[in-house]
Amino acid sequence: MRRLLLTSFIIVVVTALAVVAFSVFGDRSVDAQFEDTDGDGIFDQIDNCTFDFNPDQADADQDGFGDVCDPEPFGANAIGRGTIPADQPSVTITPPTGAGVDPTNTVVLITFASDPGANTAWVALAEGTFTVNLVDTKAKPSKAHPAIDFMYEVLNHP
Numbered sequence: 001m002r003r004l005l006l007t008s009f010i011i012v013v014v015t016a017l018a019v020v021a022f023s024v025f026g027d028r029s030v031d032a033q034f035e036d037t038d039g040d041g042i043f044d045q046i047d048n049c050t051f052d053f054n055p056d057q058a059d060a061d062q063d064g065f066g067d068v069c070d071p072e073p074f075g076a077n078a079i080g081r082g083t084i085p086a087d088q089p090s091v092t093i094t095p096p097t098g099a100g101v102d103p104t105n106t107v108v109l110i111t112f113a114s115d116p117g118a119n120t121a122w123v124a125l126a127e128g129t130f131t132v133n134l135v136d137t138k139a140k141p142s143k144a145h146p147a148i149d150f151m152y153e154v155l156n157h158p
Contacts, residue, residue, distance in 0.1 A: 081113070082132065084148040090133040095154050101130050106156055113149040121150070130154070 035044045040055040042048075048057050049066030058067045084091045095101060101108070103125040110121055110132060119134040132150065 079153050082150050082152060084132060084134060086147045087144050090131050092129050092131045094129045101125055101128055101154060106154060109153045111151045113151055116148050117145055119145060
Protein backbone atom coordinates (compact mmCIF):
# COMPACT_ATOMS: atom_id res chain seq x y z
CA MET A 1 0.00 0.00 0.00
CA ARG A 2 2.80 2.35 0.91
CA ARG A 3 4.53 1.62 -2.41
CA LEU A 4 1.33 2.35 -4.33
CA LEU A 5 0.91 5.69 -2.56
CA LEU A 6 4.52 6.63 -3.23
CA THR A 7 4.20 5.71 -6.91
CA SER A 8 0.95 7.67 -7.20
CA PHE A 9 2.55 10.69 -5.52
CA ILE A 10 5.53 10.61 -7.94
CA ILE A 11 3.20 10.40 -10.95
CA VAL A 12 1.17 13.36 -9.69
CA VAL A 13 4.33 15.46 -9.10
CA VAL A 14 5.83 14.64 -12.52
CA THR A 15 2.51 15.39 -14.24
CA ALA A 16 2.20 18.70 -12.38
CA LEU A 17 5.76 19.68 -13.40
CA ALA A 18 5.01 18.80 -17.03
CA VAL A 19 1.85 20.94 -16.99
CA VAL A 20 3.75 23.88 -15.49
CA ALA A 21 6.61 23.51 -18.01
CA PHE A 22 4.17 23.34 -20.93
CA SER A 23 2.29 26.42 -19.76
CA VAL A 24 5.52 28.39 -19.30
CA PHE A 25 7.46 27.24 -22.36
CA GLY A 26 4.73 25.98 -24.67
CA ASP A 27 5.35 23.22 -27.18
CA ARG A 28 8.39 24.73 -28.86
CA SER A 29 9.54 21.44 -30.32
CA VAL A 30 6.61 21.48 -32.75
CA ASP A 31 6.95 25.21 -33.51
CA ALA A 32 10.69 24.88 -34.18
CA GLN A 33 10.02 22.33 -36.93
CA PHE A 34 7.97 24.86 -38.87
CA GLU A 35 9.89 28.04 -38.10
CA ASP A 36 10.88 30.33 -40.97
CA THR A 37 13.28 32.86 -39.45
CA ASP A 38 13.90 34.89 -42.63
CA GLY A 39 10.30 34.80 -43.88
CA ASP A 40 11.14 33.43 -47.34
CA GLY A 41 8.62 30.58 -47.18
CA ILE A 42 11.26 27.88 -46.61
CA PHE A 43 11.31 26.19 -43.18
CA ASP A 44 14.59 26.67 -41.31
CA GLN A 45 15.28 22.93 -41.23
CA ILE A 46 15.68 22.85 -45.03
CA ASP A 47 16.53 26.52 -45.74
CA ASN A 48 20.03 26.88 -47.22
CA CYS A 49 20.28 30.44 -45.85
CA THR A 50 18.32 30.58 -42.59
CA PHE A 51 18.82 34.25 -41.72
CA ASP A 52 18.68 35.82 -45.20
CA PHE A 53 15.60 36.05 -47.45
CA ASN A 54 16.13 33.78 -50.46
CA PRO A 55 12.92 32.10 -51.64
CA ASP A 56 14.59 30.70 -54.77
CA GLN A 57 17.23 28.84 -52.68
CA ALA A 58 19.83 29.57 -55.38
CA ASP A 59 23.13 27.77 -54.69
CA ALA A 60 25.41 28.21 -57.72
CA ASP A 61 28.33 26.23 -56.31
CA GLN A 62 26.09 23.55 -54.77
CA ASP A 63 27.84 23.70 -51.39
CA GLY A 64 24.63 23.80 -49.34
CA PHE A 65 24.86 27.53 -48.57
CA GLY A 66 22.49 29.85 -50.44
CA ASP A 67 24.13 32.41 -52.74
CA VAL A 68 22.87 35.39 -50.70
CA CYS A 69 24.74 34.25 -47.58
CA ASP A 70 27.63 32.28 -49.15
CA PRO A 71 30.99 34.04 -48.89
CA GLU A 72 32.03 32.28 -52.14
CA PRO A 73 28.75 31.96 -54.09
CA PHE A 74 30.48 31.04 -57.33
CA GLY A 75 32.60 28.33 -55.78
CA ALA A 76 35.82 28.06 -53.95
CA ASN A 77 38.95 28.02 -55.99
CA ALA A 78 39.03 24.84 -58.06
CA ILE A 79 42.22 22.88 -57.92
CA GLY A 80 42.94 20.07 -60.34
CA ARG A 81 45.35 18.29 -62.61
CA GLY A 82 45.60 18.02 -66.35
CA THR A 83 47.84 16.59 -69.04
CA ILE A 84 48.77 17.99 -72.40
CA PRO A 85 48.95 14.85 -74.54
CA ALA A 86 52.25 13.95 -76.21
CA ASP A 87 52.97 15.99 -79.33
CA GLN A 88 49.75 18.02 -78.94
CA PRO A 89 49.80 21.84 -78.82
CA SER A 90 47.00 22.22 -76.26
CA VAL A 91 44.38 20.71 -74.00
CA THR A 92 40.99 22.12 -72.95
CA ILE A 93 39.88 21.67 -69.33
CA THR A 94 36.37 21.92 -67.89
CA PRO A 95 36.72 22.50 -64.13
CA PRO A 96 34.37 20.79 -61.65
CA THR A 97 30.79 22.07 -61.36
CA GLY A 98 30.55 25.24 -59.32
CA ALA A 99 34.02 26.47 -60.26
CA GLY A 100 33.01 27.68 -63.67
CA VAL A 101 35.28 29.83 -65.77
CA ASP A 102 34.04 33.28 -66.68
CA PRO A 103 36.47 35.17 -68.95
CA THR A 104 35.59 38.46 -67.27
CA ASN A 105 36.51 37.48 -63.70
CA THR A 106 38.63 34.31 -63.69
CA VAL A 107 42.35 33.76 -63.36
CA VAL A 108 43.88 30.33 -63.97
CA LEU A 109 47.26 29.50 -62.48
CA ILE A 110 49.27 26.70 -64.10
CA THR A 111 52.18 24.83 -62.52
CA PHE A 112 53.96 22.20 -64.56
CA ALA A 113 54.32 18.88 -62.72
CA SER A 114 56.57 17.41 -65.40
CA ASP A 115 59.29 19.04 -67.48
CA PRO A 116 57.81 21.11 -70.31
CA GLY A 117 61.19 21.27 -72.04
CA ALA A 118 61.56 24.39 -74.15
CA ASN A 119 57.81 24.94 -74.09
CA THR A 120 56.01 27.66 -72.24
CA ALA A 121 52.27 27.83 -71.70
CA TRP A 122 49.59 30.42 -72.05
CA VAL A 123 45.95 30.04 -71.04
CA ALA A 124 42.90 30.99 -73.10
CA LEU A 125 39.65 31.46 -71.17
CA ALA A 126 36.22 30.60 -72.54
CA GLU A 127 32.82 30.32 -70.86
CA GLY A 128 33.06 27.28 -68.56
CA THR A 129 36.45 26.06 -69.84
CA PHE A 130 40.06 27.05 -70.28
CA THR A 131 42.70 25.87 -72.73
CA VAL A 132 46.36 25.41 -71.90
CA ASN A 133 48.41 26.11 -75.02
CA LEU A 134 52.07 25.26 -75.54
CA VAL A 135 54.53 27.43 -77.38
CA ASP A 136 58.10 26.35 -77.94
CA THR A 137 60.30 29.28 -77.04
CA LYS A 138 62.87 28.27 -79.67
CA ALA A 139 60.72 27.06 -82.55
CA LYS A 140 57.20 27.71 -83.66
CA PRO A 141 54.99 25.71 -83.57
CA SER A 142 55.99 23.63 -80.54
CA LYS A 143 58.18 20.63 -81.21
CA ALA A 144 57.40 17.02 -80.45
CA HIS A 145 57.18 16.50 -76.70
CA PRO A 146 56.15 13.82 -74.21
CA ALA A 147 52.89 14.20 -72.29
CA ILE A 148 53.18 17.18 -69.96
CA ASP A 149 51.39 17.04 -66.61
CA PHE A 150 50.29 20.21 -64.86
CA MET A 151 48.33 21.37 -61.87
CA TYR A 152 45.85 24.22 -62.09
CA GLU A 153 43.96 26.54 -59.79
CA VAL A 154 40.91 28.46 -60.95
CA LEU A 155 40.44 31.72 -59.07
CA ASN A 156 37.02 33.36 -59.42
CA HIS A 157 36.60 37.00 -58.44
CA PRO A 158 32.94 38.07 -58.64
